[in-house]
Amino acid sequence: MPSVCFYFQVHQPTRLRHYTVFDNDDRYFDDAKNAAICKKVANKCYLPANRTLLKLIQQHKGRFRIAYSLTGVLLEQLQRYCPEVVSTFHALAETGCVEFLGETYYHSLSFLYSRQEFIEQVRKHSATIQDLFGQTPKVFRNTELIYNNDLGLLIEAMGCFDAIITEGADHILGYRSANFVYRPRGCRRLKLLLKNYSMSDDIAFRFSNRQWAQWPLTAEKFANWVSAINGCGQVVNLFMDYETLGEHQWEDTGIFDFMRHLPEEIFKHPDNNFKTPSEVVAAYEPLGVIDVPHVISWADTERDLSAWLGNPMQSNAIHELYRLEKKIKRANDAQILSDWRKLQASDHFYYMCTKYFADGDVHKYFNPYDSPYDSYINFMNVLDHLQKRCSVPPEVSPQVSGSFEPNKDRCLAVAT
Amino acid sequence: MGPNDEGTQVRVFMLGWEFPPFISGGLGTACYGLTKALDQLGVKVTFVLPRMVDGQYATHVKLLTPGTRSRGRGRGVAENDLKNVTFRSIMSPLQPYATPQAYDEKIEEILRKRRAAAGTIGGDKGSGGSGGLDYAGDLYREVHRYAAMAMELAREEEFDVIHAHDWMTYPAAVGVAMISGKPLVVHIHSTEFDRSGEHVNQVVYDIERQGLQRADKVIAVSQFTRGIVISRYGIPGDKVDVVYNGVERNGSWSVAPINIRHEEKIVLFLGRLTMQKGPEYFLYAAKKVLDVMDNVKFVMAGSGDLMHRSIELAAQLGIGHKVLFTGFLRGDDVQRIYKMADLYVMPSVSEPFGIAPLEALDNDVPVIISKQSGVSEVLRHALKVDFWDVNEMANKMVAVLKYPPLQMTLRSHGNFEVRKLRWRDAARHCLDVYQEMLVPA
Numbered sequence: 043m044p045s046v047c048f049y050f051q052v053h054q055p056t057r058l059r060h061y062t063v064f065d066n067d068d069r070y071f072d073d074a075k076n077a078a079i080c081k082k083v084a085n086k087c088y089l090p091a092n093r094t095l096l097k098l099i100q101q102h103k104g105r106f107r108i109a110y111s112l113t114g115v116l117l118e119q120l121q122r123y124c125p126e127v128v129s130t131f132h133a134l135a136e137t138g139c140v141e142f143l144g145e146t147y148y149h150s151l152s153f154l155y156s157r158q159e160f161i162e163q164v165r166k167h168s169a170t171i172q173d174l175f176g177q178t179p180k181v182f183r184n185t186e187l188i189y190n191n192d193l194g195l196l197i198e199a200m201g202c203f204d205a206i207i208t209e210g211a212d213h214i215l216g217y218r219s220a221n222f223v224y225r226p227r228g229c230r231r232l233k234l235l236l237k238n239y240s241m242s243d244d245i246a247f248r249f250s251n252r253q254w255a256q257w258p259l260t261a262e263k264f265a266n267w268v269s270a271i272n273g274c275g276q277v278v279n280l281f282m283d284y285e286t287l288g289e290h291q292w293e294d295t296g297i298f299d300f301m302r303h304l305p306e307e308i309f310k311h312p313d314n315n316f317k318t319p320s321e322v323v324a325a326y327e328p329l330g331v332i333d334v335p336h337v338i339s340w341a342d343t344e345r346d347l348s349a350w351l352g353n354p355m356q357s358n359a360i361h362e363l364y365r366l367e368k369k370i371k372r373a374n375d376a377q378i379l380s381d382w383r384k385l386q387a388s389d390h391f392y393y394m395c396t397k398y399f400a401d402g403d404v405h406k407y408f409n410p411y412d413s414p415y416d417s418y419i420n421f422m423n424v425l426d427h428l429q430k431r432c433s434v435p436p437e438v439s440p441q442v443s444g445s446f447e448p449n450k451d452r453c454l455a456v457a458t
Numbered sequence: 459m460g461p462n463d464e465g466t467q468v469r470v471f472m473l474g475w476e477f478p479p480f481i482s483g484g485l486g487t488a489c490y491g492l493t494k495a496l497d498q499l500g501v502k503v504t505f506v507l508p509r510m511v512d513g514q515y516a517t518h519v520k521l522l523t524p525g526t527r528s529r530g531r532g533r534g535v536a537e538n539d540l541k542n543v544t545f546r547s548i549m550s551p552l553q554p555y556a557t558p559q560a561y562d563e564k565i566e567e568i569l570r571k572r573r574a575a576a577g578t579i580g581g582d583k584g585s586g587g588s589g590g591l592d593y594a595g596d597l598y599r600e601v602h603r604y605a606a607m608a609m610e611l612a613r614e615e616e617f618d619v620i621h622a623h624d625w626m627t628y629p630a631a632v633g634v635a636m637i638s639g640k641p642l643v644v645h646i647h648s649t650e651f652d653r654s655g656e657h658v659n660q661v662v663y664d665i666e667r668q669g670l671q672r673a674d675k676v677i678a679v680s681q682f683t684r685g686i687v688i689s690r691y692g693i694p695g696d697k698v699d700v701v702y703n704g705v706e707r708n709g710s711w712s713v714a715p716i717n718i719r720h721e722e723k724i725v726l727f728l729g730r731l732t733m734q735k736g737p738e739y740f741l742y743a744a745k746k747v748l749d750v751m752d753n754v755k756f757v758m759a760g761s762g763d764l765m766h767r768s769i770e771l772a773a774q775l776g777i778g779h780k781v782l783f784t785g786f787l788r789g790d791d792v793q794r795i796y797k798m799a800d801l802y803v804m805p806s807v808s809e810p811f812g813i814a815p816l817e818a819l820d821n822d823v824p825v826i827i828s829k830q831s832g833v834s835e836v837l838r839h840a841l842k843v844d845f846w847d848v849n850e851m852a853n854k855m856v857a858v859l860k861y862p863p864l865q866m867t868l869r870s871h872g873n874f875e876v877r878k879l880r881w882r883d884a885a886r887h888c889l890d891v892y893q894e895m896l897v898p899a
Contacts (some may be wrong), residue, residue, distance in 0.1 A: 413841075
């Protein structure tokens with residue numbers, strides 16, 4: 043009976059260029075590096091993975107179903123550097139077996155700092171997805187699966203989502219299992235889907251680990267684990283970064299073969315099936331209420347915010363950033379607004395993390411800087427310049443940015 | 459075997475240098491830290507060092523046992539704490555980092571003082587015999603004279619291993635190894651390439667290379683130095699181990715009194731003003747910093763052959779009023795300057811290790827260090843720049859001065875990180891090296 047619910051997070055930040063206190067221009071982003079990374083990841087992950095999954099959907103005649111959460115900043119970059127990836131996502135959308143989730147357009151931590159900004163970004167994201175893929179997101183996931191009761195209430199109040207997704211952290215579940223649908227505390231209509239982190243991580247992190255007792259992980263073995271949930275769970279939520287396929291787990295680990303065989307192995311048990319988040323929400327009633335007074339996330343073992351806001355540099359940087367909100371919006375310049383928003387990507391704060399820095403572990407792998415200090419200095423220099431820009435009135439009319447940038451009216455229309 | 463007598467079996471004949479605070483630079487500090495830690499591991503050390511008592515004649519070899527306080531300057535304090543170490547000093551004007559010119563000047567000065575002393579006392583108390591001379595005419599001959607005396611001294615000693623620190627002691631070490639047949643460990647704290655760039659002094663280079671070649675094992679203070687030993691001296695890599703220096707903790711624990719805030723920020727350069735230490739890069743960066751902020755002063759603490767050039771350069775850049783030259787600082791003055799500093803910068807062109815940044819961190823001062831240094835291999839919570847990249851150096855200086863959270867994070871993590879660099883670990887590694895050589899083949 044358990045339904046397998048796959049959702050892949052797809053995101054690339056716009057990385058900053060090396061920007062010193064002596065620089066004095068508004069080219070903050072490292073276009074060359076961003077293009078190179080996008081192309082590299084597209085070739086290793088997005089294109090082969092999209093192809094593989096599309097084939098599976100066709101092969102299983104619609105019984106294999108998945109969901110994506112694509113950030114706005116990623117889509118902007120793909121449009122610019124590898125438009126072919128966008129068209130393969132489009133092809134996936136056409137099958138009707140793929141759901142696109144809602145989130146903040148800029149992969150930001152805005153929920154924690156500015157409700158107004160958060161709502162604007164969610165709307166902008168929804169509008170973009172509608173524009174590109176012809177569907178309006180009905181399930182929301184916040185950046186890094188950051189969540190608490192307040193977020194549940196806010197999303198319900200926004201009125202455009204049926205459910206919200208977060209981490210199935212042990213300390214919020216207690217004795218309960220992540221394999222059911224729940225209701226966020228204080229909500230009447232909204233449902234809550236929880237990530238089965240153990241089984242998700244089996245694929246995302248442990249798949250190629252030869253020290254792991256279960257190595258090698260085969261589709262058959264994994265399907266048996268899913269079947270074993272029969273009777274004590276309705277859904278297995280497998281949420282992970284899309285880069286797991288081909289980038290974190292390289293092709294030669296056999297990750298694509300694993301995915302290719304997983305559906306048929308799952309279907310060997312007649313009760314099992316695949317569902318998208320919205321289908322899960324439609325199919326199952328909440329089993330109970332989950333109370334999350336404190337903020338949780340999907341990061342590290344702590345499942346808290348310390349990866350982004352754990353040291354004085356991080357909190358200083360983000361406070362300074364959001365302190366500019368009024369000034370930025372008053373400047374009424376599309377370019378300034380977009381630059382400011384791109385600085386909100388959680389990645390910029392993640393780079394400043396000093397946790398585990400001394401041991402040089404997974405945090406380092408994703409970090410374009412030599413040290414968290416370098417990233418803070420760079421960020422602050424950019425922010426400083428941005429601030430100067432909004433003090434001066436714009437000289438010419440704000441330039442019109444990229445072709446697919448959805449217009450403001452549509453954004454608002456979707457939300458209401 | 460107790461926890462502290464892992465090294466009981468090993469006796470080391472160590473050719474080292476005067477302990478702080480009587481010398482400048484890291485070599486004495488390293489000798490002290492390492493010897494003290496070896497002592498605590500129960501290793502028996504005969505510590506041989508050159509020593510010159512100005513204006514006095516003495517026998518060539520003075521025996522200092524634990525408990526005998528050397529006269530005058532209270533030098534015995536540190537030495538008396540070491541119960542497994544016997545000090546033997548050889549009268550010699552050798553000083554670490556000496557150049558041939560500096561040596562000549564030193565001899566001049568000694569002679570002048572002696573003549574003055576002889577004049578007042580009115581008698582020559584006996585410089586009798588050919589061995590009566592306690593110096594040789596130039597640095598190279600002095601190094602060999604020192605070697606001869608060390609060999610003489612070694613005949614009376616019993617030991618299992620010889621351990622020598624930097625080139626001036628290498629001829630002595632090689633000589634002692636030859637007559638005793640004991641294994642030789644050569645410790646390299648700095649190479650001629652660090653001190654002189656590409657314009658190496660061939661005589662010094664040859665002495666270094668001979669010592670490195672003859673050694674049974676070489677200990678380099680960093681991967682950076684190990685690389686030089688291998689590529690520039692042709693020493694096979696499997697003979698060269700890296701043992702990082704430690705830091706002697708005497709700084710404030712985090713509850714340091716928050717000093718009275720001065721209006722101006724202080725950026726500190728502390729080290730010899732020589733080509734190796736890159737004082738001019740510090741000044742070029744200072745100039746750039748002053749272009750964008752005003753309330754900063756730059757302090758250059760140290761002396762050296764680039765002192766005058768540095769003062770001139772500061773004036774030439776138009777920042778003379780913002781740069782203070784303190785001359786060479788010792789003891790409490792060093793602590794005091796650290797307490798005042800908001801940032802320590804080490805722009806070394808080629809720094810085999812660099813203990814000073816560790817001391818700065820120990821004193822809660824954040825540091826910017828050059829990437830061309832050994833210490834950058836062990837410090838993660840420090841800002842790193844290429845010494846020649848004055849733009850980036852200035853960028854980072856401004857950031858530290860401008861953003862308190864950056865200072866705070868660097869300080870707290872850096873201070874914590876420094877605590878992990880202990881001489882005890884360095885000593886244990888040296889002991890492993892000794893023991894490895896003492897295993898009968």
